[in-house]
Amino acid sequence: MTGFAQGLLDALLRDTHLITPQLFLMVVATLMLWPGDLFFNRNEKHRWAPITLVVLAITAALIGRTPDGEGFSRMFRMDGLTRGFEMLCVLGTAATVALSVKLLNGLKQQTVEYYALILFSLAGMLFLCGASDLISVYFSLELMAICIYILVAYLRDRATSVEAGVKYFLLGAFSSGILVYGISLLYGAAGGTTTNLADLNQALALTPTTSNLLVFSGVLMVLMGMAFKVAAVPFHMWSPDAYEGAPTPITMFMATAPKAAALAAFLRVFGAGLHGVSSDWVLPLCYIAGASMILGNVTAVRQESMKRLLAYSSIAHVGYMLLGVLSGDPRAGAQAVWLYMLIYIVMNTGAFAVVIYLQGKGEGERIEDFKGLGRKHPVLAFAMMVFMLSLAGIPPLAGFFGKFYLFKLAIEQGFVTLTVIALLTSAVGAYYYLGVVKEMYFREPEGEAVPMGATSVFVVTLACALVLVATAFGPWLVDWASKVTWV
Numbered sequence: 001m002t003g004f005a006q007g008l009l010d011a012l013l014r015d016t017h018l019i020t021p022q023l024f025l026m027v028v029a030t031l032m033l034w035p036g037d038l039f040f041n042r043n044e045k046h047r048w049a050p051i052t053l054v055v056l057a058i059t060a061a062l063i064g065r066t067p068d069g070e071g072f073s074r075m076f077r078m079d080g081l082t083r084g085f086e087m088l089c090v091l092g093t094a095a096t097v098a099l100s101v102k103l104l105n106g107l108k109q110q111t112v113e114y115y116a117l118i119l120f121s122l123a124g125m126l127f128l129c130g131a132s133d134l135i136s137v138y139f140s141l142e143l144m145a146i147c148i149y150i151l152v153a154y155l156r157d158r159a160t161s162v163e164a165g166v167k168y169f170l171l172g173a174f175s176s177g178i179l180v181y182g183i184s185l186l187y188g189a190a191g192g193t194t195t196n197l198a199d200l201n202q203a204l205a206l207t208p209t210t211s212n213l214l215v216f217s218g219v220l221m222v223l224m225g226m227a228f229k230v231a232a233v234p235f236h237m238w239s240p241d242a243y244e245g246a247p248t249p250i251t252m253f254m255a256t257a258p259k260a261a262a263l264a265a266f267l268r269v270f271g272a273g274l275h276g277v278s279s280d281w282v283l284p285l286c287y288i289a290g291a292s293m294i295l296g297n298v299t300a301v302r303q304e305s306m307k308r309l310l311a312y313s314s315i316a317h318v319g320y321m322l323l324g325v326l327s328g329d330p331r332a333g334a335q336a337v338w339l340y341m342l343i344y345i346v347m348n349t350g351a352f353a354v355v356i357y358l359q360g361k362g363e364g365e366r367i368e369d370f371k372g373l374g375r376k377h378p379v380l381a382f383a384m385m386v387f388m389l390s391l392a393g394i395p396p397l398a399g400f401f402g403k404f405y406l407f408k409l410a411i412e413q414g415f416v417t418l419t420v421i422a423l424l425t426s427a428v429g430a431y432y433y434l435g436v437v438k439e440m441y442f443r444e445p446e447g448e449a450v451p452m453g454a455t456s457v458f459v460v461t462l463a464c465a466l467v468l469v470a471t472a473f474g475p476w477l478v479d480w481a482s483k484v485t486w487v
Contacts, residue, residue: 372445
């Protein structure tokens with residue numbers, strides 16, 4: 001064995017404990033794809049969902065037991081920020097799997113590949129949360145995204161699903177090219193010595209004045225490539241069509257888990273790797289955040305499709321969370337984004353659970369399908385009202401505390417104009433969220449009430465209960481967030 005091969009093997013054996021959850025996910029997903037048909041015949045494929053949930057529970061336990069450290073030539077870092085955002089990704093993925101069962105059964109589209117792709121994508125997210133090198137950031141993003149391209153086009157017999165998947169794939173490939181080119185420019189600006197984020201921060205701070213244009217171009221391209229992954233304006237054009245065309249559980253998946261991972265990468269790349277050249281990216285990111293808030297909220301007002309409304313709403317929420325990335329204090333920014341994302345995942349999961357339930361009855365695609373829900377299903381309507389009001393940030397619900405923490409941090413860091421825009425656009429957001437509440441309580445119902453399934457009841461009840469508990473313990477949540485994540 002050559003010296004290089006021996007060194008590589010030693011490094012793998014030494015550092016493997018840092019990526020135990022990812023390796024576990026990839027091994028399980030591979031086994032599901034390869035000999036899966038040996039365990040269950042085609043009529044028993046619904047059993048893969050509970051198996052996947054067990055796998056996710058084991059993954060969460062492994063994440064909690066993984067020690068802090070840095071390995072693989074400093075390309076992966078396990079710390080509080082990594083662990084906190086990895087848990088968010090697992091939470092969003094578990095909600096997706098739980099809500100997929102009923103919909104896929106109704107469409108007769110239960111396949112083991114669906115769950116295997118979700119697990120592969122989650123493995124990419126977990127790598128991305130801890131990526132501490134631009135190269136590992138890129139490969140993690142691609143592992144996560146390629147699986148989602150396929151999942152968006154999962155319903156092959158629907159033209160809208162295939163169209164959404166193709167559009168997402170083409171634009172995703174284009175953004176990946178921009179990201180790679182930006183990485184190469186930063187590598188050149190650093191003297192061709194490193195792509196490690198910590199070393200890159202120091203190297204770029206020492207670059208001569210003549211290289212300023214090279215650094216600015218590289219930073220801008222990396223920012224563009226990563227903004228696409230979180231659907232921030234003006235790189236959001238794929239989001240509404242992909243959200244509308246994808247199976248509804250995958251729509252919820254894209255709005256939660258991958259966004260959590262991508263925002264963790266944002267915090268790591270711009271908080272650690274490019275902090276020393278913040279003058280090159282703060283202003284462009286301010287424009288991106290402000291435009292996301294404005295366009296996301298204003299465009300959502302005109303939507304008649306519930307999934308497109310939630311897509312534009314997601315764009316607006318990304319704009320709010322980018323305020324945490326802009327923070328000059330990486331630790332406080334990570335805490336604020338983590339808390340907001342936790343609350344957002346719970347609210348979004350509950351809202352999509354209601355949409356999926358109504359879709360099973362031939363409704364839910366349009367906002368007007370919610371009319372009279374308060375009379376047909378009072379408990380379901382109450383839960384949906386809680387989710388909508390919390391997404392709007394109306395006090396004293398949990399969503400208010402997430403926004404308060406972010407807006408307070410932005411003001412302390414001097415982003416007063418952006419905070420004013422955030423407050424004004426939040427008022428616009430309240431208008432279309434309250435529009436859904438109006439349909440439920442102030443419109444006459446059509447048709448008869450149909451009993452809810454056990455899974456829908458459990459998910460909606462749990463999400464609503466969590467939002468209400470978080471409402472009661474909002475200040476405590478802020479203190480808790482400060483202990484869960486740090487940089």
